[in-house]
Amino acid sequence: MRHNTRPTVPYNEQLLSIDEQICALLKQRKVLSNNNPGLPSSKVITSWAKKYELYEDYLNHLFETMRFEGLFKSRIEPTGYRKHLSVLKSIEHGERIYSVTVIRQYQNASVIQLHVDWDGTEELQLDSQLKHHNNTFELYIGNQYECRQDRAGGSTGHFTYNFIVSPPLPDNISEIDLIFKEYTDTLKEQPTGLEIVMHLD
Numbered sequence: 001m002r003h004n005t006r007p008t009v010p011y012n013e014q015l016l017s018i019d020e021q022i023c024a025l026l027k028q029r030k031v032l033s034n035n036n037p038g039l040p041s042s043k044v045i046t047s048w049a050k051k052y053e054l055y056e057d058y059l060n061h062l063f064e065t066m067r068f069e070g071l072f073k074s075r076i077e078p079t080g081y082r083k084h085l086s087v088l089k090s091i092e093h094g095e096r097i098y099s100v101t102v103i104r105q106y107q108n109a110s111v112i113q114l115h116v117d118w119d120g121t122e123e124l125q126l127d128s129q130l131k132h133h134n135n136t137f138e139l140y141i142g143n144q145y146e147c148r149q150d151r152a153g154g155s156t157g158h159f160t161y162n163f164i165v166s167p168p169l170p171d172n173i174s175e176i177d178l179i180f181k182e183y184t185d186t187l188k189e190q191p192t193g194l195e196i197v198m199h200l201d
Helices: 014-034 042-052 056-066 123-132
Strands: 079-091 096-106 108-116 134-138 145-153 158-166 176-184 189-197
Touching: 042 056, 079 189, 108 134, 108 145, 134 145, 134 158
Parallel strands: none
Antiparallel strands: 079 096, 096 108, 108 158, 134 176, 145 158, 176 189
C-alpha cells in the first residue's frame, strides 16, 4: 500500500528534528507494545485533543493507522518457479479436515496452501461461503520466516487459504512444523483458539 504521488508543498526543514523524534517514538512504541499497540481509550483521546489543541477524529485516525503498519510492508511475490515438494498432511478437527498437499518452491519464496474441507451437501453455496470464509488464518514456521496470507477462496464444502513464505523453505522440509492459527478478524487480534500443527517428516 503505497502512494506514488507526494505533496508539492515545500517541506519546512525546521521540522526535521521534530519529525525524527516522532519516528524514534514510533519505534519505541512498537518495541514496548511488542507489535500489539491497541488504541488509547476515548476518554484519553478527548483529554489529549483538548490539551494539545488537536481534533479527536485526527488522533483516532492517527492511532488507528499505527495498527495497520504491516499493510505497508513491501510484498514479496513469488518468481522463478523451481519445483513442488510433496507434503500430504491432514488433520481432522470437529467436522472439518485441514490439509496441506504440496509446497511450491520459487527462487525467492515458498507457497503453501491450507485446504479446509467439510460436508457441504446440505448447504447452499452462498451460505457455505459466508459461513466459512469470514475467519482467517496465520501461518507460523519460525522467526526466520515471514508468512503472509495472500488470498483465500472456495466453494461448497471446500475453502483454501494461500500463504507466501519468505525466504523460501529448504527443499529438505523434514522436521519443520507448520502452525496455523485461526482468527475471526483480519488484524489477527481475536483468536478462535483453533491451532492446527502439521509436523513435516
